Amino acid sequence: MEENNKRQAILKAALDLFAQKGYNSTSIDAIGDAVGIKGPNIYKYFKNKEDIFLSLKDSIEALYLTKMKENSKAKVSSGKDLKEFSINQLLFTMDNNLIKKMRRMGAVEQFRNEEHKTMSTQYQYVKIKTMFTEIFKSMIEDGIMVNEDPEILALAYMSPTSVLIQVYDRDPKRREEVIKLSEAHFDLFIKTYCLK
Known part of the structure; x- marks a missing residue:
């Protein structure tokens, strides 16, 4: 022990x-x-x-896998579900100290170290885009979302929030502003692209 x-x-x-x-x-x-x-x-x-x-890095992987398993159980069946799922993801990303510190380290080291660059790209872009692409594919198949390229929809959905998380990382006092702007973005996206 x-x-x-x-x-x-x-x-x-x-x-x-x-x-x-x-x-x-x-x-x-x-x-x-x-x-x-x-x-x-x-x-x-x-x-x-x-x-x-x-x-x-292994701890981060385990944490993300646990969160992904939790989230995969939640079926996104409406715009309301999508917003709830997205807010949960946002708060998890902003509030988990392990993830915050690894993201901060990655921001510095991504320009010095190939492995850190790859890891930052995986966690801040590839994994998020893949997750939302899969969600949007399913929503399109179920007639919940307009029939557009799910990968492009994922990029349009995740990019503003990714930028806002960077703002929060630089200035944690802006937490409520980042949450409010993210929610407004989710609402506009859902109003524009969701059918239910």
């Missing part, structure tokens, strides 16, 4: 430092200092800094 607690403390400290300083600018010694141990003692728990990053 003690070893697991120490691993978790190291992961939390590393993520905090990665989000503040960036992955490349964070040393093993700095992570050790943050948890009250000498840097080299981290090697009892992790092979290296990349192993810490990969463990964090």
